[in-house]
Structure formats: C-alpha cells, structure tokens
Amino acid sequence: MREIMIVTRESLINLxxxxxxxxxxxxxxxxxxxxxxTLATRIAILALAATGLNLAxxxxxxxxxxxAAFFGIGxxxxxxxxxxxxSGDPLLFGLSGTKQMWVIWIVAVIISGLVGLAIGAISLRTxxxxxxxxxxxxxxxxxxxxxxxxxxxxxxxxxxxxRNQFPGVNTMRPLTFFLICYxxxxxxxxxxxxxxxxRFGTALQAARQNEVRVATVGIQPYRIRLTGxxxxxxxxxxxxxxxxxxxxxxxxxxxxxxxxxxxxxxIILGGTGRLFGPLAGAxxxxxxxxxxxxxxxxxxxxxxxxxxxxxxxxxxxxxxxxAGKAKHG
Amino acid sequence: xxxxxxxxxxxxxxxxxxxxxxxxxxxxxxxxxxxxxxxNGAGKSTLIHQICGTLRQDSGTIRFAGQDIGSLGVAQxxxxxxxxxxxxxxxxxxxxxxRNVMLAVQAKQGSSFRFFKPVMRDRSLIDTAMAMLExxxxxARARIPAAELSHGERRxxxxxxxxxxGSKAFLLxxxxxxxxxxxxxxxxxxxxxxxxxxxxxxxxxxxxxxFALADRISVLxxxxxxxxxxxxxxxxxxxVRTAYLGDHA
Numbered sequence: 389m390r391e392i393m394i395v396t397r398e399s400l401i402n403l404x405x406x407x408x409x410x411x412x413x414x415x416x417x418x419x420x421x422x423x424x425x426t427l428a429t430r431i432a433i434l435a436l437a438a439t440g441l442n443l444a445x446x447x448x449x450x451x452x453x454x455x456a457a458f459f460g461i462g463x464x465x466x467x468x469x470x471x472x473x474x475s476g477d478p479l480l481f482g483l484s485g486t487k488q489m490w491v492i493w494i495v496a497v498i499i500s501g502l503v504g505l506a507i508g509a510i511s512l513r514t515x516x517x518x519x520x521x522x523x524x525x526x527x528x529x530x531x532x533x534x535x536x537x538x539x540x541x542x543x544x545x546x547x548x549x550x551r552n553q554f555p556g557v558n559t560m561r562p563l564t565f566f567l568i569c570y571x572x573x574x575x576x577x578x579x580x581x582x583x584x585x586x587r588f589g590t591a592l593q594a595a596r597q598n599e600v601r602v603a604t605v606g607i608q609p610y611r612i613r614l615t616g617x618x619x620x621x622x623x624x625x626x627x628x629x630x631x632x633x634x635x636x637x638x639x640x641x642x643x644x645x646x647x648x649x650x651x652x653x654x655i656i657l658g659g660t661g662r663l664f665g666p667l668a669g670a671x672x673x674x675x676x677x678x679x680x681x682x683x684x685x686x687x688x689x690x691x692x693x694x695x696x697x698x699x700x701x702x703x704x705x706x707x708x709x710x711a712g713k714a715k716h717g
Numbered sequence: 718x719x720x721x722x723x724x725x726x727x728x729x730x731x732x733x734x735x736x737x738x739x740x741x742x743x744x745x746x747x748x749x750x751x752x753x754x755x756x757n758g759a760g761k762s763t764l765i766h767q768i769c770g771t772l773r774q775d776s777g778t779i780r781f782a783g784q785d786i787g788s789l790g791v792a793q794x795x796x797x798x799x800x801x802x803x804x805x806x807x808x809x810x811x812x813x814x815x816r817n818v819m820l821a822v823q824a825k826q827g828s829s830f831r832f833f834k835p836v837m838r839d840r841s842l843i844d845t846a847m848a849m850l851e852x853x854x855x856x857a858r859a860r861i862p863a864a865e866l867s868h869g870e871r872r873x874x875x876x877x878x879x880x881x882x883g884s885k886a887f888l889l890x891x892x893x894x895x896x897x898x899x900x901x902x903x904x905x906x907x908x909x910x911x912x913x914x915x916x917x918x919x920x921x922x923x924x925x926x927x928f929a930l931a932d933r934i935s936v937l938x939x940x941x942x943x944x945x946x947x948x949x950x951x952x953x954x955x956x957v958r959t960a961y962l963g964d965h966a
Contacts, residue, residue, distance in 0.1 A: 585835035587823045587842075590812075594820050597809040601817075604769075604807065605824040605878060606795035612829060 398711035402664040409667065410570060417563045425562040426634070431667070431674045432569040433630045438654040438666030439576045440623030445652065446661030447584060448616045449596030453648050454507065454523030457530040458621040460643030461503055462496040462628025464534065467546040467638035469495065474549060489554045489568070492629050500625020501618050503530075508617035512610055524645055531643040545639025552633050559633070569630050573667070576623055581663055583619070592616045624651070653691075657698060659705030662714055668706045720783075721746045722886045722916050723768070728777035730763055737763040738774070739940035745886055750908065750917045752927045755937035756961055761920050762804075764937065765890055768918075769801050770794045782885050795824075800884025800915070804891045806871035810864035814855055814874050817863050818846035821881035849877040853907070869900040876911070884915050893923040905929055928952075936961055 409428060416424035437459050444450040469492050472478070472485025479485055486492060511522045540546050551559045559565050583589045595602045595609040602609045632638045641647070650673070658669025676694070680687035702709045721744035730738040737760045745751050755761055766772035768779060770791040779787045786794050795801075809817050819842045823829055826841075836842055850859050853873040858866060863874060872892055879887055892908070893901045905926045911917060912930075921927050927934065928948050935945040938960045944951060951957055 582833045582835070585837065586833055587829050587831040587836055587839075589832075590816065590820055590823065590836055591829040594809040594812065594817075597811050598807055600771075600791075600803075601807045601809055602820070603791040604795055604801055605821040605882060606792050607820075607824045607829050608790070608792040615830070 398662070398664075398707065401707065401711050405664055405667055405671070406574070409671070413563055413566045422562045425566050427674060427678060429562070429566040429569050429634055431670045432566065432573045433627050433634060434651075434654060434674065435667040435670035436569070436573045436576050436630065437624045437627035438651050438658075438670055439573070439580055440620050440625075440627060441651045442620075442655055442661065442666050443580060443583065443592075443623065444617050444620035445655055446665065447589060447596065448592045448613055448620075450512075450613060450617060450620075451520050451652070452511075452523045452617070452620070453520045453645065453652070454511075454525075454527030455621070455624050455651050456643050456645060456647035457507065457527035458500040458504055458624040459628040459631065459647055459651070460530065460534065460638075460640070461500045462625035462630075463632035463638040463642045464540065464546070464628075465496040465499055465625070466492050466552065466629040466632040467548055468540055470548045470552055471540070471546060487550075487552045489552045489559070489629075489633070492552055493572075493626055496625045496629035497622045500628070501622035504618040504621020504625075505614065508614045508621070512613050512617065524648065527643065527645060527648055531640055531645075534640040534643055541639070543640060545637055545641075548632060548636040548638070551636055565634070569634070572626065572630065576626070577663060577667075579623070584663070588612070588615070653695060655705075656695065657705055659707035659714070662705070662707045665705055665707055672706060719747055722782060723918065724778075724780040725768065726778050726780075728764070728767060728779065729775050730767060730772065731775055736940045738767065741777070741937070741940070741942055743935055743942060743945070745916045745918050747916055748912060749932040750912050750919055750930045752919045752921055752931035752934045753937060754921065754924075754927060754934060754961070759937045760940040761937055762890075763940075765801075765888065765920060768888060769799060795882065796827075798883060798885030798915075799888060800879030800882050800886070801888040802872065802875040802879060802890060802892055804894055806868070806875050808863045808866075808871055808874055810862065812863055813860045814850060814863050814866060814870075814877075815843070815846055815859040817874055818849050818877050818881050819843065821878040822846050822849075825882050846877075846881060849881045850874075852880060853877045868895050869897075869904070872896070872904070876907075880914070886915050887911065887917045888920075889917055890920050891922060892919070893921055893926050901926060 409431060413425040413428040441452065441455045444452050469485045470487055473487045507526045511519055514522055535543050553559055554568055557564050591602060591607050591612045595612050599609045628642060654669035654673050655665055657672050658665035676691055677687060680690050698705060704714060723745040725741060725743040728738050728741040741764060753761060767774045770789060774787060778785055781799060782797055819836055822842050822845045847859065850856050853876050855870060855873050855877060858870060866874060892904060896904060901923060908917060908930055931948055933945060933947060934951040935942050936957050943960060944954045944957050
C-alpha cells in the first residue's frame with residue numbers, strides 16, 4: 389500500500405508541475421506579459437535538453453559532461469538550415485535550407501544522434517572520471533570548431549532573422565511557440581517513461597547498478613549504453629534546435645562546457661533519474677536565475693550554495709524531497 | 718565416455734613472476750558436481766575469472782558446450798549457457814528480485830532492444846521469472862528491492878537468474894560463504910537437485926558441503942591441480958592431506 393501511495397504522490401506532483409508550466413504562460417499572455425511566456429518557454433526547452441541527458445545520466449549512470457555538444461549541434465542545425473533558406477544558397481549536394489521546424493527537428497535529431505553515437509562509441513570504453521573528461525574533451529572540440537568556422541558566424545554566432553515556421557500556426561507569437569515546445573517536452577517525457585519501463589530501459593538501469601551482473605546474464609553493457617547515449621544525444625539535440633528558435637540566435641556559447649554543467653545541475657536539482665526531475669530542476673534554475681539575477685550579478689554563487697545543500701541533504705533533488713524515495717519495479 | 722560440458726586444458730596465467738594458473742586441466746561432465754577446493758591464494762578465483770571471461774588466459778584452451786570459448790567475452794559466454802554465481806552476490810540492488818530475474822529472462826530471449834513495451838505488463842517475462850523464483854523458494858520476497866534481501870536470499874536470487882538463462886553448466890563461487898548452518902544445509906539440499914538441471918563446478922571452502930555433494934573433487938594448490946578424484950580418493954590421498962586437508966579429513 390505504501391508503495392502505491394508514493395507512486396501516486398510523485399505522479400500528482402508531476403501533474404501539478406505540468407499544469408503550472410502550462411497555466412503560467414496563458415496567464416502571462418492574458419495580462420500582456422510576454423516576458424513570462426518566454427521564461428516558461430526557456431524552462432520547457434531546458435527541461436527537454438535535461439530530459440535527454442537524464443536518459444544517459446539518470447537511467448544509465450553515464451555522467452556526460454559533454455551534452456552541450458548535442459545541444460549546440462541541434463542549435464546550429466536550426467541556424468544553418470534557416471540561414472540557407474534565407475539566402476537561397478544550396479547546402480550540401482544541392483539540397484536547400486529550410487524554414488520548416490519539423491524538418492529541422494528531424495535533421496537535428498539525426499545529426500546529434502549520430503554524433504552521440506560516434507562520441508559514445510569512444511567515450512564508453514572508459515568509465516568514471518575518465519568518461520566525464522573524455523565527453524568534456526569531445527564537446528570542447530566541437531566548441532572550438534564552431535568558434536573557428538567563419539562560414540556560420542564563428543565566435544559571433546548566427547542570427548535567425550525570422551523564427552522558423554510550423555504548419556498552420558504563427559510561431560512568432562510567444563504563446564504559440566511555447567505550446568510547440570511544451571508538446572515536444574511532453575512527448576519526450578512520454579518517451580523517457582516508456583524507455584524506463586521497457587526491456588531496454590531495464591538493461592540500461594541494470595548496467596548502472598551492476599555492470600558485471602548485466603554481462604553475467606549475457607547482455608553486453610557497452611551496446612546498451614551506446615544506444616542509450618545516442619538516444620540521449622538526439623533528444624538534447626532536439627532541444628537545441630528549439631532553443632535556437634527561441635532566441636533566434638545560435639552561438640558557440642550553446643556548445644560551451646558551462647552548458648554541459650548547467651544540464652547536469654538541472655538534473656541534480658530536480659532529482660536524478662526521475663521522470664519530472666529535469667522539469668523541476670529547470671523551473672527552479674530559471675526562476676533562481678531570474679529572481680536572484682535581478683538582485684545580484686553573483687546569483688550563481690547562491691545557486692552553488694543551494695546545489696551544495698541538495699547534494700548533501702536531499703540526494704533525490706526537489707522531487708525526492710517532495711515525493712520520497714524513487715521506486716523501481 | 719560422454720563428452721564433458723566444460724573442458725579446460727593446460728590453462729596457464731602468470732601475473733609477473735607469479736604462476737597463478739599453472740597448467741590446469743579440468744573437466745565437468747553431464748550430471749555431476751565437480752568441486753574445486755584449495756587453500757586461500759591457490760588461484761581458484763583466477764581460474765574462475767578465466768572460465769567466465771573476465772580474465773584472458775596466457776595459454777591453454779577452454780571448451781564449453783562443444784566450442785572453444787577462450788577468446789569470447791563475459792556476455793557471450795553467458796549467452797552460450799554458462800551460469801554463474803559470485804562469492805559476494807552480484808545483483809541489481811535497486812530492482813526487485815523479480816525484475817532482476819526478468820533481466821535474465823529477457824537476456825535469454827535475446828530481446829534487450831525493445832524500447833516501448835513495459836516489462837511489468839509483459840506476462841512472458843513475469844511468469845517465467847516467477848517460476849524461477851518459486852524454484853529457489855523466493856516467491857514471497859519477489860517484489861522487495863534486492864538490496865533489502867538477506868545474504869542467503871541474494872544467493873537464491875543469483876541462482877534463479879542462472880536458472881533463467883537455461884544454463885548448460887553452473888559455476889558457483891563459494892555459495893556457502895556467509896551462510897548460517899541452516900542456510901548451508903538447505904542450500905546443499907537444493908544444489909543436490911540442481912545437478913539434474915546442469916552440471917555444477919563448485920568452488921567451496923565448506924568441506925561438509927563438498928563431501929556431501931561432490932561426485933569428484935579437484936584440489937588446487939599454487940595454481941596446479943595436485944589431485945582429482947572421488948571423495949574417498951581425495952580423503953585418502955596423502956599429498957592432499959599434507960597440502961590442504963590437514964586434520965579435517
């Protein structure tokens with residue numbers, strides 16, 4: 389009975405989180421405060437990026453310090469495709485750019501997934517601190533590549549003059565764009581929940597808990613982790629494409645290691661491995677950034693303090709604090 | 718003669734100047750329990766690591782179920798039906814006992830790349846896993862997180878997983894370690910029935926269990942097998958008595 393109660397309690401909190409995130413932009417829009425709509429959109433996109441990382445980190449125990457690479461690659465896919473569509477210059481093999489979001493999303497998912505496969509194939513041969521360092525190194529390579537590549541703005545980044553389009557709606561309207569991001573987030577969360585409960589998710593989580601046990605039953609942990617890492621990269625890449633459209637700007641800062649760290653912080657704040665951990669963490673982070681950032685430039689110092697408290701006293705993050713210990717089948 | 722399930726020939730492994738495994742030849746025949754005994758530091762663990770694939774031998778061959786497995790990885794050897802338990806039980810602690818066994822069942826089915834169907838609604842996984850748990854007597858504790866199981870229950874859980882793999886041979890590394898007298902007795906009874914499922918290579922310190930169960934015993938000292946024989950032969954063997962058994966026999 390107690391187990392069932394805990395499950396419903398976490399689901400209830402999740403439901404409330406999702407409802408509040410949906411309600412705030414509507415209220416803000418009604419009161420003519422588009423800034424808050426943008427803030428909510430930022431939360432949704434960061435939550436999406438962190439949900440991607442949560443697959444690798446939360447389920448697989450793979451502490452990737454290089455997910456900014458996938459986030460940035462997704463962003464550059466959006467920026468580059470839009471730039472070519474705007475200028476009319478052909479891209480590769482005579483293909484033209486596009487302003488259609490759904491095409492951009494597919495390309496972002498495929499490219500960041502493939503890059504995730506390549507980075508993972510090498511990084512996953514290591515573990516522990518070495519894994520953290522090697523993923524960081526790969527992400528920094530992508531970062532410096534973007535800085536030194538003048539064709540797409542180099543250090544200055546790349547602007548998207550008009551936000552990309554989605555059939556039938558006006559994406560320039562903040563509330564509309566928020567709803568697009570919100571639906572994508574919900575779909576990603578559904579994917580996370582399905583994977584977590586599936587055979588693949590079982591193997592991925594078992595590999596986190598006990599690699600030797602997984603091999604002993606005849607499953608190769610490497611293949612499971614590599615697949616998980618690539619899916620994780622693809623989801624974070626999708627978030628990057630949306631982030632570029634939110635800001636209508638892509639720059640190497642999306643690829644920097646600060647971004648990788650930020651995604652890890654979001655997950656730890658919200659609750660590692662929990663379905664709504666990334667959303668709780670992203671909400672907390674963006675609200676801090678906004679509330680404390682208005683008071684002091686050194687807001688990250690206070691964020692650091694909070695993180696310290698979470699790591700020391702609330703290992704399950706915000707959701708762990710509210711909903712109790714995570715439960716596995 | 719029936720072909721052995723597991724055949725180890727002239728296996729050798731050195732760590733620097735230390736000959737951890739020194740020309741070991743050993744086989745496991747259908748239906749038997751073959752006990753491997755030896756003092757601490759004799760190289761039992763090193764030998765087990767080579768059989769299950771965590772260590773690669775320097776020379777010699779390991780044949781299992783009719784093929785040379787000496788260069789295969791741990792997971793591949795397990796897929797061929799080499800079921801093993803550990804000296805310190807190896808389980809996924811956050812999962813329930815049931816889900817641990819379900820992991821083995823899905824591995825046996827070769828279907829770990831399914832992303833959408835929830836395992837907890839998958840009767841084919843649950844029913845098979847529950848049947849295995851019932852065989853080891855863990856039905857009542859199936860849904861408790863494995864981390865909360867007692868030492869003996871974890872051992873039962875490991876055996877249930879090895880059963881779920883449809884193992885062609887069991888490699889049990891000191892299953893009696895840390896078990897109370899009652900636990901040892903009931904586990905001994907259970908292993909006695911397990912041999913009909915598949916032969917067992919039993920590494921064990923508990924001589925009562927070894928003498929009660931083993932069809933044959935091999936004695937490993939300083940990386941070498943100094944004697945192989947029936948319980949009576951080993952009890953009588955003078956080299957074994959001086960090297961290992963001492964007053965115990």
